[in-house]
Amino acid sequence: MxxxxxxxxxxxxxxxxxxxxxxxxxxxxxxxxxxxxxxxxxxxxxxxxxxxxxxxxxxxxxxxxxxxxxxxxxGPWQPRVPCDVLELARKDYAQALAEGTTPFFEGRRPDCPWCGSSDLATFLRSPDLAQHKPGHFTLEQCRQCRHIFQNPRLSPAGLEFYYRDCYDGLGAKRMDSLFRRKRDAYMSRAATLDPEAAPRRWLDVGAGQGHFCLLAQQQWPTTRFDGLDMSAGITEAERRGWVTTGIAGSFPGVAPGLAGSYDVVSMHHYLEHTRDPLRELKAAATVLRPGGHLLIELPNGHSLLGRLLRSRWLPWLQPQHQHFIPAENLRKALHQHGFTVVKEMYGETHSPVDLVAAIWLTLEQAFPEPHVPWRTPEPARWRSMLRGPAIVAALPVMVIATAADRVLARLLRRTRGGNTYRLLAQKHSDGGP
Ligand SMILES: [Zn+2]
Known part of the structure; x- marks a missing residue:
């Protein structure tokens, strides 16, 4: 439309x-x-x-x-998805929502999952602004260690419900097109490792459909890239040849079987999605050989724009992002798991999309896309009819916001205030902490 x-x-x-x-x-x-x-x-x-x-x-x-x-x-609006597929999905979603959203949440925990402190404060409340599925989500912050986390967190049923049709199913095409446009970010991540490292085997965790591995092979042509992901996309990545082996499953679950197998493990925008990031770090320490590298990129929950734009700051991405780990906390945890941080990147990893994404999220909320199977009742017809004209009317503002994002990225280059940070850590050569 x-x-x-x-x-x-x-x-x-x-x-x-x-x-x-x-x-x-x-x-x-x-x-x-x-x-x-x-x-x-x-x-x-x-x-x-x-x-x-x-x-x-x-x-x-x-x-x-x-x-x-x-x-x-x-005129009548023709949905992008065939009507029969949409109708079937609508029935499934109605069934999943039969008891409301209560089964999608666990009980609220009284302490910080990172340091155990009970000194917590509500940080942000937000609906699902990405997919517009029902539910409200709360981020809390620990006053002791500054860790920000979803509380109450999603239950396994909630994870299934909110991830469904986002990276695969009805959302697969949209995500594929989004990931294909991230070439510069992928190349920058691949170039973080010292050229002399010459890794033989690289495991990308949270590899999705394998877009990073495909591009990283240009930087590291003699390296074998494997990918791991919970979603079905990783099987497709192996079929396409974008990864040598696609491993479907949870990283902590498969790590013991891969002990000492890899020279590099990368986790780009992965830890914030997980239920227990510390278990993921332990799994990385398990699969890496002594002297191997762990590359991590995360949203910076302490970015200034994150505070200013509130729920319209894209990286909050509720309910998918469950943890926002301050860099100093991650550095300490890596040390405890037998790593030394050898490179830290802040401003230069900033992704210049904050302002334009905030406008897009606002438009999407005001004039939602009609005919999505999880939305009942459907938005008022006048809101759907105005969606196209509203987007066209907002184009000049979005062009200005895109330019402002680029100026901002230049200003943030030498600061720690960007929306993303990246750490490269090396596992101790004796293999121990
Ligand atoms: Zn804490």
Whole structure:
């Protein structure tokens, strides 16, 4: 719908300009409009082509743009997903929501999962602004260690419900297109490791559909890349040849069987999704050989824009992101698991999307996409009808926000205030802590 509205905007804008010109400067406006209406004759002058609707098109050209636009806006909306698939999914979601969202949460814990302190404060409350599934989520912050975490956290049923159709199923195509546009970020991550490291085997944890591994192979052509993920996408990554082996499952669960197998383990935007990040670090220490490297990239929960934009700061991503680990906490935990941090990156890892994403999240909330199977009741028809025009109207603001994001990225380059940080750690060569 939004793409249709964008595609139809230029002729409508031209028509509005000509109409405005006829009001403000009638003679020039009339001549310009007549020339525009006769333009199809010019196109075919000097050729043997005479389209059957040439005269009709020229005669009706002035009324076509507004007529087409109104007819499209008022016409029945064709969902991207076939109706029968949508109907089936709608029944499944209705069944999953039969008891409301209560089964999707565990009880609220009274202490910090990182340091055990009971000195907690509510930090942020947010709905699901990415998929717009029902439910409200709370992030709390520990006053002792500054760790921010989801409390109450999602239950296994909640994880199943909120991840469904996000990275696979109905959401697979959208995510694939998003990941394909992250080439620069993937190349930057792959280049973090010293060129002399020459890893033989690299395991990417949270590999999704294998996009990072595919690009990292350009940087490390002799390295074997394996990927691990909970979602079915990793099987597809192996089928495509983007990873040598795709391992489906939980990292702590499979780690004992892979002990000492890898020279590098990477976890890009993975730990914040997990239920217990410390177990994941232990698993990384298990699968790495002595002297191997662990590469971690995470959202920076202490970014200034995270405070200013509140729930519209994309990296909060509720309910998927369960932990926001301060860099100093991660550094200490890595040390306790037998690692030394050899590289820390802050400003240069900032992703310049905060402002434009905040506008997009606001638009999505005000004018939601209709016909998604988990939304009952469906949004009011007028809100769906205004979605396209609202997105077109917001385009100039989004262009400005994109430029502002880039300026901000330059300002943040030498600070610790970016939205992302990256640590490279090396496992002690004696293998112990
Ligand atoms: Zn704490």
């Amino acid at each position: 939004a793409i249709t509205a964008v595609a139809m905007a230029p002729p409508l804008l031209l028509w509005l300009t000509l109409t405005a010109l006829m009001v403000t400067a009638p003679v020039i406006g009339f001549l310009a409009t007549v020339s525009w209406c006769l333009q199809p004759y010019l196109v075919f002058t000097g050729t043997s082509l005479r389209p059957a609707d040439l005269h009709g098109t020229c005669a009706l050209r002035w009324i076509q743009p507004p007529w087409r636009w109104v007819r499209t806006a008022l």
